Amino acid sequence: MPKLDESLLADLPPFSLLERSQIREILDRxxxxxxEEGTAIFREGHDADRFFLLLDGYLRVVRSTPGGDQVIVLHISPGQLFGIAPALQRDTYPATSIAAAESIALSWPVSLWSEFTARYPGFASESYKTLGQRxxxxxxxxxxxxxxxxxxxxACALLRMVNQSGRKTGEGIEIAFPVTRQNISDMTGTTLHTVSRLLSAWQKDGIVSSTRKHIVVTDPHRLVVLSGVQG
Amino acid sequence: MPKLDESLLADLPPFSLLERSQIREILDRxxxxxxEEGTAIFREGHDADRFFLLLDGYLRVVRSTPGGDQVIVLHISPGQLFGIAPALQRDTYPATSIAAAESIALSWPVSLWSEFTARYPGFASESYKTLGQRxxxxxxxxxxxxxxxxxxxxACALLRMVNQSGRKTGEGIEIAFPVTRQNISDMTGTTLHTVSRLLSAWQKDGIVSSTRKHIVVTDPHRLVVLSGVQG
DNA sequence: TCCGGAGTTTGATACAACGCAACGTTCGGC
DNA sequence: GCCGAACGTTGCGTTGTATCAAACTCCGGA
Known part of the structure; x- marks a missing residue:
């Protein structure tokens, strides 16, 4: 359990415009x-009774089809609000959130959302901004x-994860949380077979280096070329 | 040019919670x-300086790739707000909106957004609700x-358009605005050739009946079966 | 009335990706 | 240190869909 200290929140976008005393108030509530890795924080269709802030770890936000397939809609990294369905007047969560790694999150009852946004204008505007980005x-x-x-x-999916969570290592840039082939196929709408083949080929070409649930991008530039984004 | 009368707005979701005098104020500004059909209301990347309400007609909201392909992200029908990037603290529009049929829209400068949401709580909550739905x-x-x-x-794309704009005719339910095969392929990420083949086959089976830019669903139930949604 | 453009239809061909299947590897628990 | 489960790899046959190409239909304007 981390110490609940003002400095935890002071640098985070939703709170950076607030004063210390205000942060203390928010934190107290x-x-x-x-x-643990693999645990659900909340599930699609359940009552949206709380909203959250990820302090440490990484999350996958997942939607399921009636047929049982699942799709990873986005990832959440530390410092981001999530499960903010109440901000959009929803009464159930539209997706499921799963801890991709061991994670720590703060949460508040939805009743506080309108209080926070009313009392702290900086909180409201920053929240809607992240919503727009999402x-x-x-x-x-x-x-x-x-x-x-x-x-x-x-290629784009890998680059997105690298941008969001990449950290330098000796051999390249490493994705900070565990990722399986299946996970990548759930992000890209393909099969784990195809992903496995692609990663094998890229590993042979020295573009990535992947162990079991762990991926390091050794040649980001070549991956950008493969992704086909032209600047 | 329609008469700008309070009754225009009184039944629309963003305004239904307001009083007549308040609606009058909004309308005056x-x-x-x-x-005309095919005209852009605003374009992706341009300064988001106004927000809009569609009074009559239908719009396509389109995103383009660097490679020149385009994707129809959603449709707007009468009574809906659109181009509400300012609500999410964006300074440019994230997509282009095109009139799918001859259309009429109201608009306001973004500076009024915060004024409206502050002064009319019903407007704010309804706006965020539609945002959440979207x-x-x-x-x-x-x-x-x-x-x-x-x-x-x-099949799903057809059903979505029918749900949003369908109106009963003698032979079935008709989509209220012009739709080309190309349009459908832009909604579904396929080619106009494949869409053409599918529609031909469905027409032979009596599920749809399509003329040039005009589609009537004659057997909605069979189309639902094809779409594979299980209730 | 004729013309041209926009939209549609249809056929033939090629290949990327899927589905299935079998095997290999790593990891964690007992 | 062994075992089983989870995850990954690889091969092969198949097919859905894109691609290329050509012709057709409708409609509005000159």
Whole structure:
């Protein structure tokens, strides 16, 4: 359990515009909890009774089809709000969130959402801003899915994870949380077989280096070329 | 040019919670404009300086890839707000909106957004609600695109348009605005050739009846079966 | 009335990706 | 240190869908 200290929140976007005393107030009303890898924080369709802030770890936000297939809609990294369905007047969560690694999150009852946004204008504007960014991201993923071939989609998915969580190592940039072939196929709408083949080929070419649930991008530039984004 | 009368807005979701005098105030500050079929209301990347309400007609909201392909992200029908990037603290529009049929829209400068939401709580909550619905829709389209085969995606796209704009005719339910094969392929991430083949086959089976830019669903139930949604 | 463009239909061909299947590897628990 | 489960790899046959190509239909304007 981390110490609940003002400095935890002071640098985070939703709170960076607030004063220390205000942060203290917000923090005093939060519940902190730890989630093991693979655990659900909340599930699609359940009552949206709380909203959350990820302090440590990484999450996958997943939607399921009636047929049982699942799709990873986006990832959440530390410092981001999630499960903010109440901000959009929803009474159930539209997706499931799963801890991709051991994670720690704060949460508040939804009743506090309107209180926070009313009392702290900086909180409201920053929250809606991240919401807008997230909407834009999903639209971008959608257009990518609709227009690009599988190879490019997988390359883009890797780059997105690297951008969000990449940290330098000796051999390249490493994705900070566990990722399986199946996970990548759930992000890109393909099969784990195809992903496995692609990663094998890229490993042979020295572009990535992957162990079991762990991926290091050794040649980001070549991956960008493969992803087909032209600047 | 329509008469700008309170009754225009009184029944619409964003305004239904307001009083007549308040609606009058809002209306007095709106600009009304007509858009011919194929005209852009605003374009992706341009300064988001106004927000809009569609009074009559239908719009396509389109995102383009660097490679020149385009994807129809969603449709707007009468009574819906659109171009509400300012609500999410965006300074440019994230997509382009095109009139799918001759359309009429009101618009206001973004500076009024904060004024409206502050002064009329009902307007704010309803606006964020539609935003939440739209986010959910896009997530659903994304999962559909990632998991379903082309035939099901096309069936779903037709059903979505029917739900949004369908009106009864002698032979079935008709989509209220012009739709080309190319349009459908832009919604489903396939080619106009494949869409043409599918529609021909369905027409032979008596499920749809399509003329040039005009589609009537004659057997909605069979189309639902084809779409593969199980209730 | 004729022309041209926009939209549609249809056929033939090619290949990327899926589905299935079998085997290999790593990891964690007992 | 062994075992079983989870995850990954690889091969092969198949098929859905894109691609290329060509012709057709409708509609509006000159």
């Amino acid at each position: 939060a519940v902190s909890r730890r989630y 909407l834009g991201q999903i639209q971008e993923t959608l257009t990518e899915m609709a227009t690009q071939a599988v190879e490019k989609r997988v | 709106a600009v009304s404009r007509r858009y 986010l959910g829709q896009i997530q659903e389209t994304l999962t559909e695109m990632a998991t379903q085969a082309v035939e099901k995606r096309v």
